[in-house]
Amino acid sequence: MPYKFNASRRHKFVKPRFRVTNWSEYNESLRRRGDVTVWISDAVAHQWAADRRTTRGGQAKYSSLAIETCLTVRVVFGLALRQTQGFMRSLLRLMKLDLVVPDFSTLSRRAGKLDFEQLKQQAKSEPVHLVVDSTGLKVFGAGEWQENKHGTAVKRRSWCKLHLGMNLDTGEILCSDLTEESAADPTVLPDLLDQIEGVVASFIGDGAHDGDPVSNELQHRFEGVEVITPPPKNAVPSPKAESAPTQRDQHIATIQNEGRMAWQKQTGYTQRSRIETQMGRYKQVIGNKLKARNIKTQRAEAKIGVNALNIMNALGRPTFEKVS
Template sequence: MPHKFSEDRRHKIAKQKFKVTNWAAYNESLRQRGDLTVWVSDEALSQWSAQRRTSRGGQPKYSDLAITMCLTVRVVYELPLRQTQGLMRSIAALMGVEITVPDFSTLSRRSKGLALPPVRRRTACWRPVHLVVDSTGLKVFGEGEWLENKHKIKVKRKRWRKLHLGLDLVSGEIVCSDLTTDDVGDPIALSDLLGQIDGPVGKFIADGAYDGAATRDLLTTRLGEIVEVIIPPPKTAVASSQSALNPTVRDRHIAKIETKGGRMAWQKSTGYNQRSRVETQMGRWKTVIGPKLKARNLDNQKTEAKIGVRVLNRMTELGHPEFSRVA
C-alpha cells in the first residue's frame, strides 16, 4: 500500500540503505542450508521402520518420519520423486546404514494425508503471537505460453492453488499455514489458520481483503476482545451507526484516518507497515521452495506445502541477517 500511494513521486524518494551486521554468522547459516546432515539426522534413520500394527491389514514398512524426511530432501533440493529415491540410496550407502529406501510410488502414495511428526516451537508458547497473515498463488501444471504462441493452440486453463501463511513478527516463524483451491477466499481460510495456533495472540495484522463483519466476529470468538486488530478499511468505508456511543475497532480506524493525517500516517502509527514482512516471506517461498507445486492432487500438495513451511522455519532457525540502517 505505501508503494501505491507514492507511485507518482517514487523517483523523488531516496531509497533507504541497510547494512548486514552479522555477515559471518549469516554466511555460515547459508552454507548449512545445503548440508545434508541438517536434513538427514541420525534420529530419523534410527526410527526408519514403522511400528508393527495390531489391526488387520498389511504392515507398513516405513515410518511417517522416514517418508517425511525423504519428502523434505525433495523440497530442499527441488528433485523429482525418482531422483529423491536415488539421492536417499546414495546417502544411506555413504553413511553405512543398512536401510531400504522407499521407491517413488511409495513416496507419492504415502504423502497423501501424511501425518507430519510434531515440531517444537522455538519461542515460548506463553508469549502472545503477533500474527500477520496473507496469501499467494502457486502454480500447479498446464501448458505454458510457449506452446500457445508456437503452435497457436488453445491451452486449457492454467490451474493454481492458494497458499495462506501466518507469520509471527517477533520470531519470524511461520506458525500456521494452509493450501486451498483458488476459489477459497482469505476470510474463509482464516478459521483453519487460527485453529493451528495453540497460544495467545496479542496482535493481528492483515490487508483489506480480510475486512468485514465475518472476520471481526471470528477474531472476537477465537482470540477474545483484548487482541489488537489492524485491518485497513477501504477508502469508501463509513462509520457504523453506533460509532458515536460505542465505536468498534473499525470505527476508530476510520476516524483516525480522517483526523490524524490520512492513511499513510495511520499505517505508521498502528504498525500496519509490518505486514510487508509476510509479503517478503511469500517472495522467499517462491525463491527457495519455488513458485510451482510438484504434486498433482490436492492432498499431496497440502503435504508438500506443510513440508515447505518446515523447511523455511528450519532455515530461519539456522540463522537470518540482522540489519542496521545506514542511510
Template structure:
C-alpha cells in the first residue's frame, strides 16, 4: 500500500491534531440516532397499504414503503425477521397507529427485487468529489475461534463484495452495489457510476482501478475535466508517447518519480481516500460485517437498505473539524 512506503520513518512525522467545532450539535445528532421516532412516524400510516393496481393478478396488501420500514428497523436493531415482526407490532401498538403489521415471511418474499428510491442530488449545489472503495461481507463459514477450539479444518468462507461511492462534500453514499466475490473493482465501476446523477469533478480510488479502461470510462461519463486520482503501481512505466503526448497516468508516474509517492499523495489529495475506508469501517460497526439474507437478490436489497440507514444517520448531523496543531 502507498502509505507504507515510509513506514520505517513515520515516527518522525508529527501527527496532526483536530478539534470538533460543532460538538453540541454533533452530540445531539448521536443521541437522535437512538430515537425510535426517527425511524417510524405517524405519516407512514397513510402510505402503509399498497395502491390498487389495474393489471391481472393478486393485489398487494402492503406498499414497498411498509416493507422498507420493517426491514430498516430489523437492520438498525439487528433482529431476525420474526423478531422484527414482533418489534414492529409492539411499536405500532405503542404509537396508536391503525395499521396491520405484515408477516415475517412477507419481509423475505417482498424483499426480493425491492426498488428503493435514492435521494436525488439534482437540486443540491456543487459537484461531487467521489471516493470509491470495496470490502467483503461474510455470508458463510465458521470463525477463527471455532476452528482453534475444535481443531477443525478451515473451510472456504463465502462472501460478497460491497462497493460504495462516498461524496466527500456531503458525506453521503451516492452509489452502492453488491457483487459476488469473483467480480473485480473495475468491472463493478460502470454500474456504480450509473447511479450518480450529478457532475463528478474528482474521482479518488486505490490502485485496483489503475488502467486505461477506468480513465476512459470516467472521461466519457463526466468529461475531460474530471480529476482522476489513482496511484499507479511502483513498477509502472511511462507510455511510448509520454514525451510528446503524456496521458494522465504518465503525469502521475512522472510526479511520483520527481517528488516521491508520499509527496504526491499530499499534493494530489489522495490521502482523502481514507474517508472511504472509514466509511467501510462505519458500515461494519453500524450495519454489521455479515449479511443475514440467504438469496443474492435479498442480499442486494439488504445492502441498499444499509446505505439508506447510514445516509439517514449522516443527515442528522456531522462533525466539523479544524486543525489545532
C-alpha cells in the first residue's frame, strides 16, 4: 500500500500482478456461502431450552444458543426480526423438530444480553501476526434520495465504529468491538487484546496507533512484540536514541535514511491493506448498516456478523502467486 505522500507520483511505479492458483476450490467456497440448505445440528436442538436457574427471578424459556442461532440467520440473510422468526419457524417445520421459535420481541430484548465468550479465539501454538484497523457502520441512513432529488433538509447521520483485529497468516478476525464514532482507536486496543489468547509476535496499525501508550500496552502484554506503526513526518527520535534506541527510533531512522516507501517494504507495513480488504468484505457480505437501535444490541449484531464472516472465510480462501 503506497504511502499517501507519494500518491502524486504513484503512476511511475509498476503495479504488480497476481494470479489465483486455486480457482476451482475458491469458486466452490463462494457457492457454499450462498447455500440455503441450512440445518440445525442435534447439539443445538438439545440445548434450545434454557437451563433451570437456581437464583431468584424469572425463568428464561430459550437458551442463549437459541437466540444466537436465530440472530445469526438474521445477519447472514439480511432479514428483519419478524422475517427471522418466520424463517426459523419454517426451518424447524421442515426438520420436524418440536421446538418453539423465539418471537421477534424476545430476539430484540435478549440480543443485548448475549455472552460472546464462545467467540473468543482458542490459544494457538504459533505466534499471531496481528493487524488492527477500524471502519464506520451506518446507524441512521434514510433520506439520501429525498435530499438529492427534492432538496429536503439534511438529516444528521449517525455512525458506529467497528474495530477489527485480523491474523495475517490465516485471515481470521481474532478480535472485534463496536464503539461510538467518537472513540479513538488507541483507547479500544486493550479491549481488543483481551480477546486474544496466545502470543502476538507483531502488531501493525495505522498512524493513530503511533505513540508510547500503544507501544507500552503491547510490550507489557507480549514480550518481544514488534510494533509497526508509521511515525508522522515531523517525528523526532527519543533522547536515548543513540544509546538505547526504541523500535520507534529505528523506524524514524530508516525513514530518514531510506525513505518511507522503503520502510514500508522492510517492515511489512504494506500488509495493512489486508485488514482494509477484510473490512470491505464485511460491508459487502454482512452489510454497511446496523439494524439494531441501541449500542448493546448493535454490539451483538456486529459480533455475530464477525463470527459469520469467519465461518464463510473458513470454507475457502484464494491463494495467489505473483506474475509480474
